[in-house]
Amino acid sequence: MRRHLLGISDLDRPEVARILRESRRFSEVMERDIKKLPTLRGRSIINLFFEASTRTSTSFELAGKRLSADVVNVKGSGSSVEKGESLKDTVLTLDAYRPDVLVIRHSSVGAAQIATQYTDAAVINAGDGTHAHPTQALLDLYTVEREVGPLDGLHVAFVGDVAHSRVARSGALAFRMMGANVALVGPPTLIPRDADTALGATISHDIADIASADLVYVLRMQRERMGKGGFVPTLREYSALFGVNHSRLRPGQRVLHAGPMNRGVEISPALADDPLALIERQAGYGMVVRMAVLHDAIAQSAETAEAIDGMGLEAR
Amino acid sequence: MSIRLIQAPGEPASLVVRGARLLDPDAGIDETRDLVVRDGRIGGSAAGLEKIDGAGMLVAPGFVDPHVHLRTPGREDTEDLATGTAAAAAGGFTAILAMPNTHPSTDSPAVLGSLIERAGLEARIPVGFLPAITVGQHGEELSEQGEMAQLGAAGFSDDGWPVANAAVMRRALQYQKLTGLPLVLHEEDPDLSGDGCVHEGPVATRLGLPGIPGVSEAVAVARDVLLAEYEGGRIHICHVSAKETVAEIRRAKERGIAVTAEVTPHHLLLTHDELSSLDPARHKMNPPLRAEEDRQLLIEALLDGTIDCIATDHAPHAQNEKEEAFEDAPFGVTGLETAFAACYTGLVESGLVPLDILIQRLSGDPARAFDIPVPTLAEGAEANFSLIDVGSTWEVAATDFESRSTNSAFTGEALRGRVALTLAGGKRAWSRIAGRVGEISQNS
Numbered sequence: 154m155r156r157h158l159l160g161i162s163d164l165d166r167p168e169v170a171r172i173l174r175e176s177r178r179f180s181e182v183m184e185r186d187i188k189k190l191p192t193l194r195g196r197s198i199i200n201l202f203f204e205a206s207t208r209t210s211t212s213f214e215l216a217g218k219r220l221s222a223d224v225v226n227v228k229g230s231g232s233s234v235e236k237g238e239s240l241k242d243t244v245l246t247l248d249a250y251r252p253d254v255l256v257i258r259h260s261s262v263g264a265a266q267i268a269t270q271y272t273d274a275a276v277i278n279a280g281d282g283t284h285a286h287p288t289q290a291l292l293d294l295y296t297v298e299r300e301v302g303p304l305d306g307l308h309v310a311f312v313g314d315v316a317h318s319r320v321a322r323s324g325a326l327a328f329r330m331m332g333a334n335v336a337l338v339g340p341p342t343l344i345p346r347d348a349d350t351a352l353g354a355t356i357s358h359d360i361a362d363i364a365s366a367d368l369v370y371v372l373r374m375q376r377e378r379m380g381k382g383g384f385v386p387t388l389r390e391y392s393a394l395f396g397v398n399h400s401r402l403r404p405g406q407r408v409l410h411a412g413p414m415n416r417g418v419e420i421s422p423a424l425a426d427d428p429l430a431l432i433e434r435q436a437g438y439g440m441v442v443r444m445a446v447l448h449d450a451i452a453q454s455a456e457t458a459e460a461i462d463g464m465g466l467e468a469r
Numbered sequence: 470m471s472i473r474l475i476q477a478p479g480e481p482a483s484l485v486v487r488g489a490r491l492l493d494p495d496a497g498i499d500e501t502r503d504l505v506v507r508d509g510r511i512g513g514s515a516a517g518l519e520k521i522d523g524a525g526m527l528v529a530p531g532f533v534d535p536h537v538h539l540r541t542p543g544r545e546d547t548e549d550l551a552t553g554t555a556a557a558a559a560g561g562f563t564a565i566l567a568m569p570n571t572h573p574s575t576d577s578p579a580v581l582g583s584l585i586e587r588a589g590l591e592a593r594i595p596v597g598f599l600p601a602i603t604v605g606q607h608g609e610e611l612s613e614q615g616e617m618a619q620l621g622a623a624g625f626s627d628d629g630w631p632v633a634n635a636a637v638m639r640r641a642l643q644y645q646k647l648t649g650l651p652l653v654l655h656e657e658d659p660d661l662s663g664d665g666c667v668h669e670g671p672v673a674t675r676l677g678l679p680g681i682p683g684v685s686e687a688v689a690v691a692r693d694v695l696l697a698e699y700e701g702g703r704i705h706i707c708h709v710s711a712k713e714t715v716a717e718i719r720r721a722k723e724r725g726i727a728v729t730a731e732v733t734p735h736h737l738l739l740t741h742d743e744l745s746s747l748d749p750a751r752h753k754m755n756p757p758l759r760a761e762e763d764r765q766l767l768i769e770a771l772l773d774g775t776i777d778c779i780a781t782d783h784a785p786h787a788q789n790e791k792e793e794a795f796e797d798a799p800f801g802v803t804g805l806e807t808a809f810a811a812c813y814t815g816l817v818e819s820g821l822v823p824l825d826i827l828i829q830r831l832s833g834d835p836a837r838a839f840d841i842p843v844p845t846l847a848e849g850a851e852a853n854f855s856l857i858d859v860g861s862t863w864e865v866a867a868t869d870f871e872s873r874s875t876n877s878a879f880t881g882e883a884l885r886g887r888v889a890l891t892l893a894g895g896k897r898a899w900s901r902i903a904g905r906v907g908e909i910s911q912n913s
Contacts, residue, residue, distance in 0.1 A: 241792045
């Protein structure tokens with residue numbers, strides 16, 4: 154039985170649709186006066202974050218708590234990881250506490266995959282290097298479905314540093330799966346080789362090509378991953394050629410950004426603050442989507458599926 | 470000066486293999502009959518000798534692997550001379566050459582001398598050494614190649630790293646006139662490879678892993694064949710993996726440049742499509758597994774002789790090092806014990822490569838590329854051969870390796886062509902006859 158969520162390809166289209174429906178139900182609960190559900194009472198979730206995070210770690214923590222699970226957060230700094238403990242041993246140690254779900258964020262591709270070998274918990278990949286970030290993609294789908302409309306037939310343009318972006322990788326696969334068309338727009342040095350075949354996208358090096366998109370997904374310039382690469386001559390030129398601002402958008406286009414933003418680099422400050430951009434919505438919806446993902450991960454365990462089938466929605 | 474292959478002393482073998490197919494293409498032998506070994510040499514009377522039933526099995530001249538890592542000195546926790554040569558014997562090899570990326574590097578007469586001494590005590594099959602081209606394999610100053618040649622070095626290599634500086638490479642080619650020994654080159658442009666860890670292409674892009682383009686290897690090869698031509702030198706290209714490299718080597722050979730080349734079983738059999746496993750123990754190596762188009766051209770180049778021989782690049786690693794995230798784990802897979810079986814199953818049984826060519830590419834061809842005596846089944850020769858069970862299927866398991874490490878690309882695969890018995894240097898080096906590992910049953 155499939156329990157782990159390591160990448161978007163671990164899900165099929167009906168499963169994604171189910172998670173989006175569940176997210177919507179949880180979202181309704183969040184409008185209520187009392188926002189806590191008993192759904193995962195008695196369950197435990199460990200959030201293991203080897204890499205810095207604000208949105209993902211906070212929303213996973215709150216998501217677990219809103220579902221009444223016991224949530225423990227372990228960070229790379231301040232844990233035995235700093236003493237040189239290996240990924241394997243860290244996971245084995247945490248597994249000894251018998252968590253139901255292990256959420257893992259790591260700077261290296263394949264970390265979540267390795268973790269599955271050393272725990273009986275369902276592993277949710279909260280970002281492994283430049284590889285995958287499936288819950289980000291799910292919350293992006295959810296945001297667009299709620300704020301814009303059905304995903305099928307939409308045109309999404311990812312703009313900028315595709316090479317270093319797990320958000321673009323998981324996002325492109327997820328939007329494609331749901332029937333959207335995906336374009337990758339950016340300087341040739343930041344569009345990885347064979348990205349068209351690998352991600353099912355069209356490729357452009359001209360920012361004007363975002364005109365045909367319903368959604369413009371602005372990617373962060375990942376300066377910390379660039380090293381001595383010299384992928385673009387200067388950030389100033391990058392901004393001049395590929396920065397997204399109001400003058401490059403037409404009316405009706407909506408803008409996404411997974412954060413954190415480099416204001417004035419990939420996105421203009423005015424656009425970043427514009428309510429037409431969906432950026433704040435993405436952050437807010439992140440929690441309900443992660444509630445749905447946590448619920449789904451535990452519900453996939455056969456023996457517990459029935460017990461929590463009602464999700465506790467009617468319990469109050 | 471001549472190269473030295475060193476083996477621990479032992480009793481010369483005397484036995485008869487009954488009824489196996491003897492196949493030695495170089496010697497023009499292909500017949501099913503008894504093979505007698507008396508006092509370590511092929512031929513003589515079978516009377517009174519221990520008999521081994523070879524019915525339905527294959528006897529091939531011993532395999533020669535010019536590219537193994539024995540991790541000694543320094544990382545004996547992953548392999549040493551005894552376990553590495555046992556693994557080689559278990560794979561049907563009767564001569565191997567060990568690379569110098571040890572700790573300390575095998576870059577001086579002192580380290581080489583001590584390795585030769587230890588091999589004389591521990592090596593189950595004849596082993597030779599390829600000391601470093603440059604001190605510490607840092608690519609800056611030439612190692613003391615003259616003295617190491619006098620000690621019996623088989624050639625020189627900075628394997629693991631390229632000689633990045635073209636002027637240093639040129640000096641090495643000039644100095645080669647003193648030794649006459651091949652320069653054995655790990656080819657890539659370190660700037661083009663960068664922090665890449667898989668083949669650049671759609672799989673790398675989907676996985677978000679930094680890529681190593683095929684041209685990183687090919688531009689380095691192009692440079693070195695030009696330098697070899699200019700200096701009249703002799704080079705051997707390690708583990709060819711990219712279609713662009715095949716084209717460069719083919720051009721160089723057409724121009725008459727003294728270049729030989731090898732390819733590994735994993736590059737002949739696997740592609741980057743395996744990488745969805747994200748399992749570094751099986752699928753992370755340098756050069757990386759490349760595309761199907763590269764693989765097809767490697768097979769073609771092996772068939773037409775553009776690539777001279779098969780080498781394993783046997784690279785043992787500790788289990789804990791290979792249990793890290795794909796991106797963080799070291800490069801390398803083991804290969805000695807699966808080389809023939811993997812190639813037999815994947816190339817010969819599938820009709821891609823004739824059996825006689827496979828045997829030549831594993832035996833006579835690498836021997837000639839390195840001036841190693843060619844193993845043969847001919848009458849009077851020293852016994853260097855293996856008896857191979859080509860009939861039954863073997864599921865490769867991490868538990869039955871002689872190597873101290875288990876990071877094999879073929880773990881879990883069902884292969885045919887497991888080696889049952891190996892004689893090397895006239896001595897019994899390996900046997901799994903009648904299910905008894907390391908010992909021969911007496912059924913005479």
